[in-house]
Amino acid sequence: MQPEIELAAKLFDALDRATRQGRGIVRDSFGDGEQAAHDIIRSAALALGLEVSVDAIGNLMMTLPGRDRRAPRIIIGSHLDSSPQSGNYDGAAGVVAGLWVASALRSAGKQLDCDVTVMGIRAEESSWFNISYLGSGGAFGLLDPACLAVTRSDNGRSLEATLLERGFDPRPIRERRVLLDPAGIRAYLELHIEQGPTLVAERLPAAVVTGIRGCKRFRNARCFGQYAHSGAVNRPHRHDAVAATVALLHHLESIWLQYEQRGADLTITFGELYTDAACHAPSKIAGETHFVIDIRSISQQFMDEVAGEARHAAVRIGDSYRVAFDLGATSDSPPAVMDERLRAGLLAQLQQPYEMPSGAGHDAAVFAKVGIPTGMIFVRNENGSHNPDEAMTLEDFDAGARALLGLLMNLPLP
């Protein structure tokens, strides 16, 4: 076995042993599980001879020096926390890949023109605080200081108290202070397991990510009709909220199919749909529904178009069913587009080039948001993620890490 893959195997094994509780992995954000993962990765970085430091809020920086120490550096990173009862690879694979690359560069005797920093990012999942991207958002001074008062779901301790207990400093968050200057970062690269079934179905070990889907969501959509006896009211006199809602959702489903047919990236999901349990009954026409329309795409334009279509259709279908829709406001998170040159550079490194969007959010979105050229590699993973059954093979991991290494070996990009 080559030394890098041996290192990766050893690290995945150590992370698993240190943070498995029952069936699943528990690396609680800013808690003992995440800290155990940081300790393991830090020791490995020191053993590789990397320069190791920790920023004020606990992000771990492990640097392989380049020829010009002042040149903007390349960061390879991901998160070391997990969601509760998760798998061993979500997040950790990206940090281990960074060490894999640093080790390979070192043993090849290759010194890049700039530093390469492997970053173990804190609290991306942050399930215990229910605020994503605490580590990367905090590093760029993007967090709302109010988040310091948010309490951990299991022990009720605030984020501020939790940071202080770990020996970290909440002040940069309170002062929105930038800990990591975007101007000093040439590129951010992240390897992550794929969290859907695409690469398994396509029989591919790895893919380049085109972008991270944004989300436009009607969180609180409602339809108002009129409750009435199910047998006593003929169709022309009904104000049936359920029938109208189903017609609207069916229409949006057909819009999705049209986008799909022209190869446009889009998902539309109706994850909540209910009538009022206090008022509905088997013998009643429903007078009200509540539902959610979740629209995602790597294209802001597509999301805006679909949201506009939803509003128009709601008026039209509302009229024909004699009901009134109130879709309410949308909550919006913009898509993060990956850097064209990094995409092309990474794609050139894959034996079977393949690109796909990311449906889930990643720290890479935060780096892209502050204007840093960002690239991502997905690695095949069976059984999805955020569950104990994540299954990534070392061979597939190797293929992904090799693409990162190949990119760095071929700098500057054409």
Ligand SMILES: [Zn+2]
């Ligand atoms: Zn992740």
